[in-house]
Amino acid sequence: MRFSLRTFGGLELLDGQGSTVAFPEKGLVILAYLFATDRPSVTRATVAELLWGDASLATSFTNLRSLILRVKSRQSELNAHFLSFSENRIELDRTSLDCDVSPFGASGSREPFERLKLLVECLQGVFLDEINLRNPIFDGWLAQQRERQLVGLEHALQTLTPLASTSDQRGLVKEAALVVSLARPLDESAHEALLRAYDAQAEVDHLRRTFERRNDRLSSWTSTNQSSAPSQVAVRSPSLEAVSATEPATQPMARVPRLALLPPGNYSRDPASAAIVTSLLEDITIGFCMLNSIQVLAPYSALQISRKTEDQLATFEHHGFTYVLDTRLTGGLDDLSLFSQLIFFPTSEVVWAERFSLGGMELARNKRDISRRLALSVASEIERHRITRSHFEQNPAAYHRYLIGRQYFSRLTLPNLRRARKEMKAVLHESANFAPALSSIARTYSEEWLLTARGDADLLKSAEAYALQAIEAANDMADGYRELGVTKLQQGALDESVEALELAETLSPHYADVIADHADTLAHYSRLEDACQKIEHAIELNPLSPDAYLWTAAGANYGLGRFEAALSYVDRMTEPSLADRLSAASWAMLGDNAKARVFVRRARETHPDFDVEKxxxxxxxxxxxxxxxxREGLKKAGF
Incomplete structure (x- = not known):
């Protein structure tokens, strides 16, 4: 029987049918060493040092003798003698054993593109993955081998790229370029090789322009408004360079988030669609390779992990993944959609979720556009989440108080807003520059101004001051600009409100709360259809919507004359009494004066001095x- 040794993606001995055969692990390491170094034999001393490092010589040789006895016994059971042992040496017999690392040796008579294919297939996995002997000598040798293998692939890629003439050869070159780029995510030369292979310059230019606009808009706002911001808070410089596609790689690898992008589970009524969308996700992987902000798992490895059920979480943890992008394909051919959710693995927090409609589209023609949108969405969310969490992790005590304060925002009542403000000010005693708390305090003042409806200018001045402090503490986070935009809206400075909220959404284009506030601003601009579309998008991203979302949706629909729709949004609110005036006006416009009067009475119990014209x-x-x-609705209702 002929056996094979698999060294990439793990280490195991396989029989002729491809089934795993039990064999001492360190015996497999010896086999891998001999194949990888292309040696017929090795000294016992070298093997002892490789396996047990700088342990005492006597101990290492004792361990080696014990291992040799177990290897001999197992080989006798298999009737195969891969290794033979003399007094001083260990020899390899290749007669009945093949190894997947062989293509990295001499190319021999193998056709160049055939050899490139073998190299690519090997490096879809990691050489001796999950083998940890806790030995610096072995670790050094292993790192050297992995680098040698990657250099071999790079050299073959450089040689064969200009020679690729058929579609199969060009496809193989693309695969090789992707493998190199995934292995060296911060290497600009690897990016350039991928660009050349995929001829994707137009797509990369789009990515670069996106992040350049983001940086330019931030820089423009900072230069225009910095002088008006409070000075008691230390300024934190922008960290947008982490997502710039043009920024040289200067950060350590360990600081780059690792993303596992899993193939879609297929819950659709069209089984063939899964293959199309799996191909789509490979395109998305290429998009991530253009960015320096994320290290993404190779598609082959992602597929292997997705097939695991029992130890999938352990695999994610072992490989240090920070984020997992889980995808599900649902619907039929006409209503096909891809649901994606980004999970922060250490806490199982769902950071972002969105549904991409694929129905009625020519997927082959539109794949690139969809992949670009999804890649940019995920990159933006990871960056926003990374920046936000950096504030939390710097001061655990402040973060704990912050979480206590945030829970009061779930119901918009005056007592809750004041409790939230008290907790957030306690946060600032722990950490004066805690930007999320500063922006949250700004929110309590602007919401209080809205609920009391007294036109108290001091509340808005306080909201503006805290929003500016939040911006100065973290001028690359969306929350401060969001709160400034809300406050400027309430002050009647519509142009400044739009500018701040557009910047907030530029910084975090899939941040549901920012989108909802942008929708509210559009509603006040009397762009009601746009407001409805935007608030529906925010609700889709955040299905358990807070009352503020539903209130905005109700108001926009009321302005469009959709009074029943407005009432339906109010009914979905946790605290519908907050919108009693709007409910009264809606019922009055529908001609039901009795119901309108009920809401008028309730509204006057809370705000007896409410005046329509004021x-x-x-x-x-x-x-x-x-x-x-x-005016018409409120007057008809009886205000």
Missing amino acids: WLSIVPIKEQWHKDIY
Whole structure:
């Protein structure tokens, strides 16, 4: 029987049918060493040092003799003698054993593109993956072998790229370029090889322009507004260079988040679609390779991990993955969609989720656009999440108080807002520059201004001051700009509000809370259809929506004359009494004055001095017709 030794993606001995054969692990390491170094034999002293490092010579040789006895016994059982042992040497017999590392030796008479294919197949996995002898001598040798193998692939790629003439050869060159880029995610030369192989310059230019616009907009806002910001908070310099596709790789590998992008589970009614979307995810992987902010798992390895069920979590932990992108394919051919969710592995936190509609599309034609959108979405969310968590992890005590304060935002009542403010100010005693707490305090003041409806300018001044402090503490986080935009809206400075919220959404384009506030701003601009579309997107990203989302959706629909839709959003609120005035106006416009009066009475119990004209003079609404429909409904209701 002929056996084979698998060294990439693990280490195991296989029989002629491909089944795993039991064999002493350190005996397999000796076999891998001899094949990888292309040697017929090795001294016992070299093997003892390789396996047990700088342990005492007597101990190492004792351990080696014990190992040799076990290897001999197992070989006799298999009737195969891969290794033979003399007094001083260990010899390899290749007669009945093949090894997948062989293509990295002399190329011999093998056709060049055939050899390249073998190299690519090998390096889809990691050489001697999961073998840990806790021995610096073995570790050094292993690192040297892995580097030698990668250099061999790079050399073959450079040689054969200009010679590729058929579609199969060009496809093989692309695969090789992807393997090299995945192995060297921070190496600009690897990126360039991938660009040449995929001819993807247009796509990379798009990625670069996206992040350049982000940097430019941030720089422009900072230069224009920095002088007006408070000075008591230390400025933190932008960290957007972590996602710039043009930035040289200067950060240590350990600081780069590792992402496992898993092939989609197929829950659709079209089984053939899974193959198409698996190919789509390979395109997305290429998109990630263009960025220096993420180290992404190779598609082959991702597929192997996705097939595991029992030890999948242990595999993620072992390989140090920070994020997992889980995908599911649902629907039929006409309503096919890809649901994606990004999970922060250490805490199992769902950072982001979105559904991409694929129905009625020519996937082959639109794959690149979809892959670009998904790659940019995930890259942006990872960067936003990384920046946010850096604030939390610097001061655990502050983070704990912050979490206590955040729970009060789930219900928008005055007592809850004041409890939240108290907790957030306690956070600042622990850490004065804790930007998420500063922006949260700003939110409590702006929400209080909205709930009390008294037009208290001091509340908005406080909100603005804390928002500016949050920006100065972390000027690359969206939250400070978000709160500034909300406050500027309430102050009637619509242009400044739009500028701040556009920057917030540029920094975090899939941050549901920012999108919701942007929708609210559009509603005040009287761009009600746009507001409805944006708030629906925010609700889709955050299905367990807070009342503020639903309130915005209700108001936008009311302005469009969709009074029943407005009431349906109010009914979904946890605290629908917050929108009693809007409910009263909606019922009045529908002609049900009895129901309208019920809500008028409830609203007056909370705000007995509410006056329609005073309210309309305070709330910023751009178009007169928009003000008129509010006036008409509120007057008809009895205010």
